[in-house]
Amino acid sequence: MMNKKIYEFEVMKGFILSNLFAFIVIGLSRLLKPDPGVFVYAEFVIVPLLMGIISAWCWKGMEINGKKLTGFSCLNGALAILLSAVFLGEGVICLVIVSPLIFAFIITGVFIGRAMFRKDNTNLNMSILSFLFMLFIVDSVSKHHYENLVSDVMVINAPAKEVWKHVVAFKKIEKKNEFWLFRIGMPSPVAATVDGYYEGAGRKCIFSNGYIFDEKIVAYKPEQNLTFDIVKQPKDPEIMGHIDILKGQFLLKDNGNGTTTLTGNSWYRLYVFPLWYYDAWAESITRNVHLRVMDHIKELSERR
Amino acid sequence: MMFSFVVKNLGFLKAVPMLPLVFDSLLRVRAFITKPKILDWMDELESEALTWPGMSMAIHKYGGLQFNSCGKEIAHLHSNGLLDLLCSKKSKMKLMLEGRIQEHHLFAKSGWISFYIRSKDDVNYAKGLLLAAYLKKHKGNLTG
Numbered sequence: 001m002m003n004k005k006i007y008e009f010e011v012m013k014g015f016i017l018s019n020l021f022a023f024i025v026i027g028l029s030r031l032l033k034p035d036p037g038v039f040v041y042a043e044f045v046i047v048p049l050l051m052g053i054i055s056a057w058c059w060k061g062m063e064i065n066g067k068k069l070t071g072f073s074c075l076n077g078a079l080a081i082l083l084s085a086v087f088l089g090e091g092v093i094c095l096v097i098v099s100p101l102i103f104a105f106i107i108t109g110v111f112i113g114r115a116m117f118r119k120d121n122t123n124l125n126m127s128i129l130s131f132l133f134m135l136f137i138v139d140s141v142s143k144h145h146y147e148n149l150v151s152d153v154m155v156i157n158a159p160a161k162e163v164w165k166h167v168v169a170f171k172k173i174e175k176k177n178e179f180w181l182f183r184i185g186m187p188s189p190v191a192a193t194v195d196g197y198y199e200g201a202g203r204k205c206i207f208s209n210g211y212i213f214d215e216k217i218v219a220y221k222p223e224q225n226l227t228f229d230i231v232k233q234p235k236d237p238e239i240m241g242h243i244d245i246l247k248g249q250f251l252l253k254d255n256g257n258g259t260t261t262l263t264g265n266s267w268y269r270l271y272v273f274p275l276w277y278y279d280a281w282a283e284s285i286t287r288n289v290h291l292r293v294m295d296h297i298k299e300l301s302e303r304r
Numbered sequence: 305m306m307f308s309f310v311v312k313n314l315g316f317l318k319a320v321p322m323l324p325l326v327f328d329s330l331l332r333v334r335a336f337i338t339k340p341k342i343l344d345w346m347d348e349l350e351s352e353a354l355t356w357p358g359m360s361m362a363i364h365k366y367g368g369l370q371f372n373s374c375g376k377e378i379a380h381l382h383s384n385g386l387l388d389l390l391c392s393k394k395s396k397m398k399l400m401l402e403g404r405i406q407e408h409h410l411f412a413k414s415g416w417i418s419f420y421i422r423s424k425d426d427v428n429y430a431k432g433l434l435l436a437a438y439l440k441k442h443k444g445n446l447t448g
Contacts (some may be wrong), residue, residue, distance in 0.1 A: 027425035065347040065350075065351070066332075066343055066346055066347045066350065066369075067336070067343035067344055067346075067347055069342060070332050070333070070336045070343060071336065074336065100330070103329075103333055104329045104330050104333070105325045105329075107332060107333065108326050108328075108329045109323070110327045111325075111329070111363060112325070112363060113364045115361070115362055118360075118361065119362075154443065185423065
């Protein structure tokens with residue numbers, strides 16, 4: 001039986017070495033990457049996976065059962081997330097979004113590592129580690145650029161003339177938030193104001209925490225099209241540092257029966273990868289921003 | 305429920321490298337939070353099996369723990385407590401009559417069977433199933 005103090009030291013070693021590794025590698029990748037502001041696949045997938053494998057290496061021969069390994073991995077994931085908050089200045093919402101990736105890949109890494117070190121096939125182990133390291137380098141030095149459009153459509157029981165009045169600028173949204181991320185503190189849109197009703201006029205979209213998106217109207221066709229470029233947006237430690245909203249648009253179509261089809265479009269650029277994970281979040285958040293504003297426009301238009 | 309839904313509707317994604325392993329890790333986290341006893345029972349089954357000569361463990365390609373007898377897979381255990389075992393069609397029929405096992409969650413017509421570990425009593429039954437599969441394989445290796 002292993003001495004308790006040695007056991008505790010080995011467990012701590014698993015936490016410390018894996019997090020130290022992550023800290024150094026993420027620091028190095030900042031230097032390697034063509035755009036240091038971008039967080040790549042390697043940082044969210046390969047690094048946690050290697051963290052798990054490093055922990056498993058520290059814990060090999062300790063006969064730690066699967067349940068304990070799971071608990072230690074969760075603790076290690078929580079520690080990594082805490083360190084990200086401290087050293088990378090990430091906000092709570094951002095950490096909530098990233099945590100499933102970190103936990104899942106650290107645990108996967110620990111169990112892959114356990115199988116690797118049980119077999120103790122040095123050639124195989126080195127091949128796996130070299131492959132992961134190569135993936136990390138290739139991904140880090142690759143150029144990452146991704147833009148997407150989210151579009152939502154809603155039919156409003158009011159003529160286009162009435163809807164248009166509430167599209168360009170609208171009064172404060174009083175309705176309670178339904179989307180869970182808005183409820184836990186992510187800023188949601190509350191009002192929009194304009195300097196004037198013409199192309200080139202300034203528009204402001206105000207969010208619940210007081211943040212303001214400065215916009216410029218680039219297409220102004222009453223009762224048809226309002227398009228605006230985002231000229232300035234707040235840099236927030238939450239997800240707003242990782243996504244840029246580039247452009248917004250409202251399209252109105254008179255259905256000829258007293259109803260109007262309202263389409264809301266937003267274009268954004270994402271600075272976090274892998275896309276299969278973060279784009280799903282970005283789409284969901286953008287969609288909920290749209291729906292909050294469009295539901296409000298619908299309510300105001302149908303109230304007449 | 306969630307496992308069946310994913311296997312049925314998103315099963316095609318199992319070809320994506322690592323994805324089944326990650327899914328299994330998420331099942332493990334869920335078990336750790338909602339029913340940690342399952343992990344104890346899984347550990348008990350693993351410890352017992354490792355005492356049998358020629359038994360070894362590996363990571364199953366579709367997630368979970370793989371039980372190998374003399375290097376060949378005889379069963380695997382997903383992290384929600386679902387044990388998938390290979391047995392002969394004759395043994396499968398007999399076990400089906402006992403009413404505790406199910407046809408394999410994907411390959412119903414094969415010799416594979418599925419058994420959910422949901423209680424302490426289930427662990428003992430799972431040990432029996434695993435031992436039978438082990439002995440069958442071991443006997444095959446000795447005679448073959």
